[in-house]
Amino acid sequence: MKLIKNGIIYILLGALCIAVLYPVVLIPILSIQDSDELIKTTSPLLVNSDKFVQIDYLPQYPTLEYFKRLLLFTPEFYTVFRNSILTVGAILLFQILVAVPSAWAFAQFRFKGKRLLFNLYVIFMLMPFQVTMLSQYLVLDNLSLMNTRWSIILPTVFSTFPVFLIYRGFSDIPKDVLDSARIDGANEWNVLRYIGLPLGKSGILACIVLCFLDYWNMVEQPLAFIKDKTLFPLSLYLPMLDLSNADMILAASVITLIPAVFVFVIGQDHLEQGIIAAALKE
Secondary structure (H helix, E strand, C coil), X not given: CHHHHXXXXXXXXXXXXXXXXXXXXXXXXXXXXXXXXXXXXXXXXXXXXXXXXXXXXXXXXXXXXXHHHXXXXXXXXXXXXXXXXXXXXXXXXXXXXXXXXXXXXXXXXXXXXXXXXXXXXXXXXXXXXXXXXXXXXXXXXHCCCCCCCHHHHHHHHCCXXXXXXXXXXXXXXXXXXXXXHHHCCXXXXXXXXXHHHHHXXXXXHHHHHHHHHHHHCCCHHHHHHCCCHHHCCHHHCHHHCCHHHHHHHHHHHHHHHHHHHHHHHHCHHHHHHHHHHHHCCC
16 A cells, blocks of 8 residues: 555656656757747747647757857847846845845844844745835835846845845854854854854855846846846846747747756755755744
8 A cells, every 4th residue: 555655656746747847848859940840839829720739859950040040149148148147146145245144143143132033034035026016116216226237136135035044054053163162262253254154054055046046037126127128137038039039039048047957956955955954943
């Protein structure tokens, strides 16, 4: 009976994995089909037809023509790609500079109202962007930051999620180790630098991976705060295209996916450790 139960669980998990991975695998397959194959594949979507899309999973005439057109003859793609790199890079840098000292203070210092303040951090973390969009808009407009990269960077720098994730990593550091360093004369900065950061790096790296994946694909914030298309990130480039440019959509989708996959693969181990640490109850 147990063997049958495990078999059913594996089948369900396998079906779920296939359903999740199928669109991701389909994108690079379609992106190397030649124009005739791609037109044949997408024609039921372009016209009012009762036919279903039929996909050749092994392209008969594979080509990289779409990538050539995108990378060599579409300069606006480099503009949006650069915008994404600059915006996400600045967000991660300033988030870490703000979140690490904040998380260290929550984890190591005792002060009045600490529990209440931390609970407020958790509540703010659960609020979706739609709840705070209006208040952020008013603040950014008063600061004359609308329609600039800072309108995207500044609100996310003080996000509560990185503090929460890094805090759990710092909380797991044995108190005896930190007290020994302080007794030996180390100031708080040296304790954080030489003990806290090395031992809590899993939470920090998990924060970087999760935040990169989130902000690399953000759509609502740029749409709400940026009007100049030259400042649009890569995540808004695909919605600007339509099915008549299906070849460009597929090529851009593959290139957009590469940095996210690279970051996830590099930080997968730290991501798992950071999530496990964050899930432990205090």
